Amino acid sequence: MLLAAKINLLIITFLVAGTSAAQESLRPDVPVAIVGGMLLDGYEAEPIHNSVVVFEDGRITAVGQRLNIVIPDNAVILDASGRTVMPGLIDAHMHVDLIGHGEYDDYYTFLNEMERLPEAMPIAAKQMLRAGVTSGLDLGAPFQILEFRERIRRGEIPGPRLTISGPWITRIDMAGIPDAYEVVINSSAEAAQRARELIAAGSDVIKTWEGLNEADYRAIVEAAHAEGVKVHAHLYDQEDIREAINAGVDVFQHVGSARNLPYDDDLVAEIIQKNIPVVQTISHRIWVFPATENFPERLYDPVYRKDMPADFYEEFIRSFEDIYSLTYFNDLEEETRNSELSASQFIDAGAYMGVGTDAASPLNMHTEAMWREMSALVEVGMAPLQVISAATKTNAEILGQIDDLGTIEVGKLADIIIVDGNPLRNIEVLDYVDIVIKDGGVWYSERAAFGTVTEIGHAF
Numbered sequence: 001m002l003l004a005a006k007i008n009l010l011i012i013t014f015l016v017a018g019t020s021a022a023q024e025s026l027r028p029d030v031p032v033a034i035v036g037g038m039l040l041d042g043y044e045a046e047p048i049h050n051s052v053v054v055f056e057d058g059r060i061t062a063v064g065q066r067l068n069i070v071i072p073d074n075a076v077i078l079d080a081s082g083r084t085v086m087p088g089l090i091d092a093h094m095h096v097d098l099i100g101h102g103e104y105d106d107y108y109t110f111l112n113e114m115e116r117l118p119e120a121m122p123i124a125a126k127q128m129l130r131a132g133v134t135s136g137l138d139l140g141a142p143f144q145i146l147e148f149r150e151r152i153r154r155g156e157i158p159g160p161r162l163t164i165s166g167p168w169i170t171r172i173d174m175a176g177i178p179d180a181y182e183v184v185i186n187s188s189a190e191a192a193q194r195a196r197e198l199i200a201a202g203s204d205v206i207k208t209w210e211g212l213n214e215a216d217y218r219a220i221v222e223a224a225h226a227e228g229v230k231v232h233a234h235l236y237d238q239e240d241i242r243e244a245i246n247a248g249v250d251v252f253q254h255v256g257s258a259r260n261l262p263y264d265d266d267l268v269a270e271i272i273q274k275n276i277p278v279v280q281t282i283s284h285r286i287w288v289f290p291a292t293e294n295f296p297e298r299l300y301d302p303v304y305r306k307d308m309p310a311d312f313y314e315e316f317i318r319s320f321e322d323i324y325s326l327t328y329f330n331d332l333e334e335e336t337r338n339s340e341l342s343a344s345q346f347i348d349a350g351a352y353m354g355v356g357t358d359a360a361s362p363l364n365m366h367t368e369a370m371w372r373e374m375s376a377l378v379e380v381g382m383a384p385l386q387v388i389s390a391a392t393k394t395n396a397e398i399l400g401q402i403d404d405l406g407t408i409e410v411g412k413l414a415d416i417i418i419v420d421g422n423p424l425r426n427i428e429v430l431d432y433v434d435i436v437i438k439d440g441g442v443w444y445s446e447r448a449a450f451g452t453v454t455e456i457g458h459a460f
């Protein structure tokens with residue numbers, strides 16, 4: 001056990017070192033000082049006005065009020081006046097193989113099963129980074145994603161830092177997706193064995209899907225924990241949740257997002273008492289669909305044409321011809337009925353909340369998913385500052401990466417976003433991120449393409 005933990009630590013050290021070496025070319029070769037913005041550091045703390053954040057070689061070296069910080073003489077100044085500086089967002093449930101296409105079956109037919117995945121993933125990755133998502137947890141993809149992750153690490157493709165589950169474990173074969181997405185098991189012993197194989201093949205976390213019983217969960221949890229790996233369970237039904245609690249599953253995904261009546265109070269109380277992180281993904285169907293009905297124009301944002309190869313774009317647009325017939329939204333009426341009640345249940349009870357989007361499920365594009373989810377969480381009762389802290393600090397804790405990510409503090413990786421305006425007043429100012437800094441590499445949007453950022457950064 002101890003030896004395994006040490007080996008894991010060695011591997012992690014190696015990976016982090018590998019990351020920084022590969023991305024050095026994207027970094028400015030001088031210190032950078034972000035000056036004059038309102039700083040939200042990731043904690044649920046008062047903002048720091050007229051702030052300074054200095055970073056160099058990919059790490060944060062100074063944070064504070066302008067009066068108290070000595071800016072290095074050779075630093076490039078990024079003027080953040082009128083803007084908010086905050087940690088890069090972390091999406092604790094996303095899919096980098098998806099682009100928001102309306103129908104999974106048709107999408108995988110278009111991709112020729114998985115042949116064109118290497119073309120799809122860069123679209124999603126760039127959209128995520130541009131939306132301020134500097135880290136993401138991919139919960140379900142074939143192991144091709146490992147090679148893709150290396151391309152991001154080498155700086156060949158703009159994208160977030162990826163933590164991945166690889167294929168999920170299930171007893172129910174999901175129709176319409178290629179076999180390499182899932183591991184279908186028939187016994188608990190097989191579940192444990194397959195979990196060990198997934199970890200050996202590269203899974204950072206184990207994702208469980210549907211049809212599993214308590215003994216399956218126990219077997220998977222035991223196998224995963226022996227390797228220091230967390231188990232994330234896709235959960236909706238109350239009985240499944242009880243079994244997952246009993247088995248010691250680490251993170252609950254989708255709970256309280258839709259479909260169900262609010263859960264029993266004692267169930268919610270137990271989740272809170274055990275401090276199990278909850279990633280609700282509330283907006284993936286029930287906020288996204290009405291938003292599309294009210295404003296179908298969102299589907300035709302010219303940015304999508306720019307982001308995709310022509311035939312991808314054509315197929316993407318074709319999939320929206322009749323949004324009322326899309327399979328994904330078949331049960332929307334039933335799912336929506338208790339949605340606000342069930343979405344607010346964990347928040348009202350004070351649960352340990354992460355933030356995940358399930359993007360890019362149908363119509364839930366990476367360009368918008370994160371701010372939509374954060375906005376939906378504000379609608380059902382979280383304060384903007386709480387949501388921001390959940391989407392940064394708490395998500396870093398859920399990923400086990402809080403030593404490097406999630407807050408703006410000296411010594412952490414320089415993962416920082418700069419947005420125009422005040423998200424504490426209106427969380428939806430996050431719909432356009434001016435500047436995204438990942439691992440000390442600086443990216444800027446069209447609207448922010450002026451001043452020193454154009455000298456040290458890369459245009460999206």
Ligand SMILES: [Zn+2]
Pocket residue numbers: 093094095139140358
């Ligand atoms: Zn998902």
